[in-house]
Amino acid sequence: MLMSIMKTPGVYVVEKNAFPSSVVEVATAVPAFVGFTEKAENGNKSLLDKPWRIASMAEYHAYFGGAPAPAFTLSASEDGQKADLVSAYGRFNVTRETTFSLYYNMLLFFANGGGPCYVVSVGDYTSDPAADAFLGGINQLLREQEPTMLVIPEAVNLSSDGCKTVQEAMLKHCGYEMRSRFAIVDVFEGNKERTDPAGDVVNDFREYIGSNFLDFGAAYYPWLNTTLVQDGDLDYRSLSDIGPLKDLLKQEAEKSAIVGFSELVDGLEATKDDELTAEAKQVITTNHKILYQVSPIYRDILKEIRFKLNTLPPSAAMAGVFTLVDNSKGVWKAPANVSIAAVNSPCCTVSHAQQEDLNVPISGKAINAIRSFVGEGIKVWGARTLDGNSLDWRYINVRRTIIMIEESIKNAARAYVFDPNTANTWVSVRSMVSNFLTSVWKRGGLAGSTPDDAFSVHIGLGETMTPEDILEGIMRVTVLVAVVRPAEFIEITFQQQMQKS
Template sequence: MGVMKTPGVYIVEKNAFPNSVVEVATAVPAFIGFTQKAINGNKSLLNKPWRITSMAEFRRYYGEAPEPEFEIAEKPADSLEDAAIVMGDKSYVISQSNTKYLLYYSMMLFFQNGGGPCYIVSVGNYTNDVEAAKLLAGIPTLLKEQEPTMLAIPEAILLAEDDCISVQQASLAHCGGVMRNRVAILDVWNGHLDRQDPSGDCIESFRSKLGINYLDFSSAYYPWLHTTIVQDSDLSFKNIANTDVLIGLLKEEVTASFTDLDGLTDDQLASPSNKLRVAKRDQMLTEVDSLATVAGDAQIVLLNKTLSSMSPLYMSILLDIKGKLNLLPPSACMAGIYTMVDNARGVWKAPANVSLNAVVSPAVNISHDEQEDLNVTTQGKSINAIRTFIGEGTLVWGARTLDGNSLDWRYISVRRTMIMLEESIRLAAKAYVFEPNTANTWTTLNSMITNFLTGIWKRGGLAGSVPADAFSVSVGLGSTMTSEDILEGILRITVLVAVTRPAEFIEITFQQQMQKS
């Protein structure tokens, strides 16, 4: 208070307690990709980060799912792809003919696995091709957003391999080089293929091309996932571009089902049973012909149900299409797992040994021996495996960063815990910028940080039987600062923490002993 000049009683209030450190949010991912639209009212959201909290909000601002179109074609003689359908002596493959987009389906997978608040950066709509330049342009838009703690770009795997790696390297540079308060969750290009696939080892290619910069700010997961995001009701014959080929195949199937009617005399065809079969054949052929002219949503739904019930071939085609659409990279799913584990246990709990929702199986089954090279390698680029176990389902079976040989940053939970501690303390310490660099300020900061770390220790985020074993805070002249530091306006605080690490390897020793009775 000011100098007292008038006689009287003056009340002086002093703060008895230091400011508190508020724990920052730890599970707020940012997704970059293509959407149907990007608009809020009359304002465009293109290339602008926008916070949402549910799939309903995503649909409100960014629209619905893409409308995929597939073509049925005879399988080339030199193709290694498995045939989708076989009719007589001909094999057919089904491939998507229009541009593929993944963000909408990835967001559904994110929310089904525990996702919550997140940021969306739409870099284009469904009339645009998926290009590396557009995805790269979405990354700098996140520079002014302090809340995101994760970055995922699922559609990067739709690019050519070198372009995909370029986008992932830019993600690493953004997370570990510029912001240093978020981690990148990466997908392995061609991660739906086995490592022994004739096209090459996708893991080896990923490791050799990614480089070595900022690996401790990222994690990668393999393989991709067979999901249940796209349902049967989402598909119909309208998703097949070359309807004429579909009609021809269905007619061939119908004809093959009634071959016993060929060659019968008129008298034989006039029998009641054969008349019914002829009528059924003609009706089925009529239904197939109507594929080319049917219009209206109600008629399309009705015809789709009719074809599904009468034609196994038609169901096989839709099942193959559904399987292709449901094959998704795991980054968005893992962002949801991070969120769920953080909310239930805390950021210091490794996001592993957790089952995945809306997932049927991993695209590649990985054995115990096959995971050895994924988890521990001389290059240190650990890839976290997603595996299926009998009676348990599909589990995340890895908790490492790409910097797997580092004793400091080997585990993703350690990196994310340190980010949370650093950001929480940094934001709380901003209140003391321009305060006198004296012992009173030092004591206040020490108490504030100590109280915060004690709370984290009590919740299990720091290792140690007592707080003194878990952390220490030092600040003061002769301890962390010199007289020159004070003259230059520098206040230095040293915080040492013992972050909990996951029990990745549990060894149980068995030994025989002498009989005692």
């Protein structure tokens, strides 16, 4: 009851808030993946082109299905052409027919510390992958407020122009349309060495990525040789046409003294699992195990298939690393000097000297290296955004920390919309923001020996507002923060001194 409407004699109780509203820190590690899935359904409800939140691979299986069936072609290598396999029976190439890989990238994400995330399915495994499908999936994310990262690992499966279109759209979405997300992009054909005769893949990436919103994205090189697909996941039916394989194995059987080898090869069929009985599946498993033991060429073919399936771009793994670092140390810790799980090796070796151009190029478009260190494993060895020349936004953790602070304070400030634009409100807003930033400083997110050194909050008439601002209903708040930056370069100086005894 308000004091102004007291009309009856008596005792009235008036409660006043002693503390300002608090700022709730927004989540920082919620990536959104856009790609193709086996299915997209929640019961009878379609999830196609709809962002859907999951927290584990079990939920992914329930809503989006499993991996695409491996589909490879075995063909003889032409003269002068690089061959995947070289045997006593000829030179052969193993070519992948489908490029759907989101399922494997999700495995890599969760293996590296991934947690809750969003998946936008833009088609199934019968779809024709195109840049427009990914662009449509990005647009669907405009309605979602929770995701803080954008990852589209299948973009590298498009043509160079298609990949360029998608990655430019990712940066625009994060840096212009939302300004609350960070894009993790991959170098197109990043499984190749920079000295490849076809061209320097890193320089090509820097040229096509453009120059807009670079501080809202980061790229990593090279791709990764993962351990996700094992020998037990494959058999001869991974080849869409086993005719060339049977011809090759027949030649091997003719030179072999193994009894029944030739008859076994004659009976091979490429029937899919959904068309087989349990007994037929057992026969296929037995045939596969026998061939794997007696045929070197068969082992080599499956090894090449496994190698191609396990070669993945690093963006999904990095989304997992971002999540792991955020949850264990805070968003202000640079997501670097961290090991990557479920990986055998980088596709290319990057030396100390070779990383100089990756990290500090003339163009400023820094590419973070993934390197293998003896005795330490495979580590992320870079923490820069694509805007490496910017002193403000050079580091990934700085940009993402500012995003967290901005979004947290913005959400809390909504409580004061339409409140009187007076000193009482200004004091409440200043206290609310200062309390939040003090908690961030105590956890190590801001630099400074005292809170006054770490941040300052300014609001008030004559300080951040003019009388005209008051008349127009504008409340201006200025927040200055000193975000911690990584010790990227450590210099240790040694010199000799005179003998003292």
